[in-house]
Amino acid sequence: MTAxxxxxxRRLALLLALFASTSASAGAGADMTAEQWLAAMSQAMRxxxxxxxxxxxxxxxxxxxxLIHTVRQGRERERLISLNGVPREVIxxxxxxxxxxxxxxxxxxxxxxxxxxxxxxxxLVAEKLSGVYRFSVGEEARVAGRQxxxxxxxxxxxxxYGHRLYLDMQHHLPLKQELLDTQGNPVGLIMYxxxxxxxxxxxxASGAGPNSKSYSLIEYGPRQEMNGQGSxxxxxxxxxxGFAVNHRDFRDDEQGVRREHxxxxxxxxxxxxxxxxxxxxxxxxxxxxxxxxSVFGRQHQGYQILVVGExxxxxxxxxxxxxxxxx
Numbered sequence: 001m002t003a004x005x006x007x008x009x010r011r012l013a014l015l016l017a018l019f020a021s022t023s024a025s026a027g028a029g030a031d032m033t034a035e036q037w038l039a040a041m042s043q044a045m046r047x048x049x050x051x052x053x054x055x056x057x058x059x060x061x062x063x064x065x066x067l068i069h070t071v072r073q074g075r076e077r078e079r080l081i082s083l084n085g086v087p088r089e090v091i092x093x094x095x096x097x098x099x100x101x102x103x104x105x106x107x108x109x110x111x112x113x114x115x116x117x118x119x120x121x122x123x124l125v126a127e128k129l130s131g132v133y134r135f136s137v138g139e140e141a142r143v144a145g146r147q148x149x150x151x152x153x154x155x156x157x158x159x160x161y162g163h164r165l166y167l168d169m170q171h172h173l174p175l176k177q178e179l180l181d182t183q184g185n186p187v188g189l190i191m192y193x194x195x196x197x198x199x200x201x202x203x204x205a206s207g208a209g210p211n212s213k214s215y216s217l218i219e220y221g222p223r224q225e226m227n228g229q230g231s232x233x234x235x236x237x238x239x240x241x242g243f244a245v246n247h248r249d250f251r252d253d254e255q256g257v258r259r260e261h262x263x264x265x266x267x268x269x270x271x272x273x274x275x276x277x278x279x280x281x282x283x284x285x286x287x288x289x290x291x292x293x294s295v296f297g298r299q300h301q302g303y304q305i306l307v308v309g310e311x312x313x314x315x316x317x318x319x320x321x322x323x324x325x326x327x
Contacts, residue, residue: 034135035126037151040172042124047071048171052195058188059291072203079206091208100208105215128267132156132242141166143175144192158182159240159315160269171197179292182312187292234275237322240315242266264319271309273319278304287313301325
């Protein structure tokens, strides 16, 4: 066999091996249901060490972020570094959210549990979502150079957006998320341009850099938790189907003015509701939006009520108008 023929056979063998590897990857998970894909995704988001670059397209803006996620003895920590725009870092763990601002050499610490995973996307429980969403397994594709499977999450009413997730076929991490409006048109995009799943990634990689040790610290302290969806001042008369109060807290400022914050969720979409005494100057009234984010404000019996979230305007209005101030 001549050297040229030998090289040809080696190339052919390499191509066949590559084809076989690709075919095996394409068949992986082919018999999994959408619910099984989502369960595997939630487990991967909580347990894997990975780092990569994220592109976040929102309205007409584009943000590029470096994300590092590490786990040690079941404890998660995540570091987000902005690569364009205003320099900043966000470090989230189970106890707090730290925002590091290099320009002002300050660190803002909020003693609330951080949220993990694909930016706004939380680990999902399909059983809890089935009353308001439908799930289906879509086509194969490639994202960040990796084979992915698309999972469609379609709303059953007009109170929430749809989602299309692209999950890595080997590790089940979400590598791309499209937010779809009520007509099925994309209104938001989060996507990895590069990702590396690395079991050896040290836990310290998700911590603050050495330069931040000299920064001034702005610490808000723990917020006071509250139960239920009402207080001695206000209550919620109703909520859109599937939504419930997920988190509620308040702060009293130096003048004793209470500002309350609630997070409402249907298990996938999240909305922030703010209730505080109205200021002398005019507050926000009516609807506005920026990309997929809807904002609705109203002033009611001396209080400013504000709803903000990646939901249709209908939902933001519904929640704001459901707040009743007690006489």
